[in-house]
Amino acid sequence: MIHKTLKPFPKHFLWGASTSAYQVEGASLEDGKGPSCQDVKKVPEGTSDLKVCADQYHRYKEDIALMAEMGFKTYRFSVSWSRILPEGTGAVNPKGIEYYNNLIDECLKYGIEPLVTMFHFDMPAALDKRGSWSNRESVDWFLNFAKVLFESFGDRVKYWLTINEQNMLTLVGPVIGTLMIPEGCTNILKETYQQNHHMLVAQAKAMALCHELLPNAKIGPAPNISVVYSASCKPEDTLAAQNFNAIRNWLYLDMAVYGVYNNLVWSYLEEHDAVPVFAPGDEEALKNGRPDFIGFNYYTTSTAQASDGTEKEGKKADQQKADGIPGVYKGFRNPNLLTTEFGWEIDPLGFRATMREIYSRYHLPMIVTENGLGAYDKLTEDKKVHDPYRIEYLRKHIEQIRLAITDGCEMMGYCPWSAIDLISTHEGIVKRYGFIYVDREEFDLKTMNRYRKDSFYWYKKVIASNGEDLA
Numbered sequence: 085m086i087h088k089t090l091k092p093f094p095k096h097f098l099w100g101a102s103t104s105a106y107q108v109e110g111a112s113l114e115d116g117k118g119p120s121c122q123d124v125k126k127v128p129e130g131t132s133d134l135k136v137c138a139d140q141y142h143r144y145k146e147d148i149a150l151m152a153e154m155g156f157k158t159y160r161f162s163v164s165w166s167r168i169l170p171e172g173t174g175a176v177n178p179k180g181i182e183y184y185n186n187l188i189d190e191c192l193k194y195g196i197e198p199l200v201t202m203f204h205f206d207m208p209a210a211l212d213k214r215g216s217w218s219n220r221e222s223v224d225w226f227l228n229f230a231k232v233l234f235e236s237f238g239d240r241v242k243y244w245l246t247i248n249e250q251n252m253l254t255l256v257g258p259v260i261g262t263l264m265i266p267e268g269c270t271n272i273l274k275e276t277y278q279q280n281h282h283m284l285v286a287q288a289k290a291m292a293l294c295h296e297l298l299p300n301a302k303i304g305p306a307p308n309i310s311v312v313y314s315a316s317c318k319p320e321d322t323l324a325a326q327n328f329n330a331i332r333n334w335l336y337l338d339m340a341v342y343g344v345y346n347n348l349v350w351s352y353l354e355e356h357d358a359v360p361v362f363a364p365g366d367e368e369a370l371k372n373g374r375p376d377f378i379g380f381n382y383y384t385t386s387t388a389q390a391s392d393g394t395e396k397e398g399k400k401a402d403q404q405k406a407d408g409i410p411g412v413y414k415g416f417r418n419p420n421l422l423t424t425e426f427g428w429e430i431d432p433l434g435f436r437a438t439m440r441e442i443y444s445r446y447h448l449p450m451i452v453t454e455n456g457l458g459a460y461d462k463l464t465e466d467k468k469v470h471d472p473y474r475i476e477y478l479r480k481h482i483e484q485i486r487l488a489i490t491d492g493c494e495m496m497g498y499c500p501w502s503a504i505d506l507i508s509t510h511e512g513i514v515k516r517y518g519f520i521y522v523d524r525e526e527f528d529l530k531t532m533n534r535y536r537k538d539s540f541y542w543y544k545k546v547i548a549s550n551g552e553d554l555a
């Protein structure tokens with residue numbers, strides 16, 4: 085569709101950016117915080133641990149002031165479960181509540197709407213010991229945590245996100261450091277999708293609880309969604325793309341919105357003796373949970389061709405790269421796209437295709453909860469960071485949001501990854517995403533000072549013009 089006139093961004097469009105607790109806060113065992121699975125995992129060789137990160141726990145005032153200077157309308161951050169409940173259940177840590185109270189109040193002081201992710205890859209280690217999401221009780225653990233959050237912060241937080249990238253937890257959990265498989269398990273796929281089922285039920289119940297306790301709040305999921313292209317017009321490739329679309333994307337949104345399992349995924353699980361066990365009441369709970377909007381992370385698209393059985397599941401896999409799944413699809417390197425320094429394909433047009441596809445399937449307002457470019461930024465001697473590559477990446481993606489709005493998609497906001505430099509899921513601090521540079525290296529904490537990158541000034545202009553000035 086080539087439009088002659090573009091529609092503007094909505095007046096109250098939520099411009100902002102994102103982070104997550106375990107990647108940005110640091111203070112990993114301070115003020116009563118219990119360890120999370122991220123604190124006890126073996127970090128990939130050559131990358132920093134998660135003890136200090138960007139030290140936002142101690143520097144949130146400075147960080148929020150910088151976000152306010154950029155003109156943020158929202159800040160998407162996550163709450164560390166084990167900072168609030170050090171054992172995951174049981175006693176609440178008052179210092180944890182105090183920290184998030186301060187963070188929320190600091191945002192509101194500048195008119196920045198907090199957008200709170202309840203769970204971003206950081207299961208309390210104490211609950212990992214009890215079986216993590218494999219344990220049916222995890223549904224109640226999460227619901228109890230949700231209740232504490234709603235009761236403690238619901239008077240000020242209007243926007244909630246349930247589980248960050250549940251699809252990536254399920255598809256590439258080991259890379260992120262989250263997959264907990266009980267010893268002696270003989271069917272890992274079944275176990276993984278049972279965990280996934282518990283998360284789906286927990287999410288549905290948390291959405292229902294949010295509506296019950298906070299009638300004016302809005303809540304939604306935050307999976308990583310990107311359309312899967314067919315590698316060619318061969319019908320076999322198109323079917324493979326549909327397979328991977330279902331497993332990667334639609335399972336999560338069909339369930340969040342309609343409360344039903346996607347039929348292609350269900351048949352794939354049946355084939356592998358991996359269908360999840362429903363506890364009494366699950367079916368109803370899944371139908372009762374309704375999102376008010378869809379949050380989704382988008383980095384790039386995937387491309388699929390027909391499986392020839394040679395795919396090595398898990399090989400070179402991370403959130404955006406995968407070799408394929410035998411019998412389902414084979415990964416295909418899209419020759420039309422350039423890649424980032426870290427090998428992720430760059431596809432702004434695929435972003436528009438993704439927004440169109442989500443909207444036509446679910447007809448709910450959408451907020452982009454992550455999108456961005458990881459790069460080896462350099463601080464110059466005069467303390468500048470020239471990151472034209474990031475500006476170009478973000479500009480091209482914002483242009484596509486405007487086109488999607490003109491296509492008729494309802495867009496609520498845009499929160500690129502990340503507000504400030506933080507530790508990547510598996511590639512350390514050197515894979516930087518922020519508008520704000522943090523002066524530290526992998527193993528040398530240096531000054532931890534904050535510096536405004538060129539993209540900081542550019543984004544400030546974008547926000548001030550409500551997306552009109554992208555130059």
Ligand code: BG6
Nearest residue numbers: 104248249403458508509510515
């Ligand atoms: C998303 C996650 O998958 O991508 C973030 O929600 C993550 O936690 C981001 O940091 C970028 O990925 P990476 O692997 O480059 O850190």
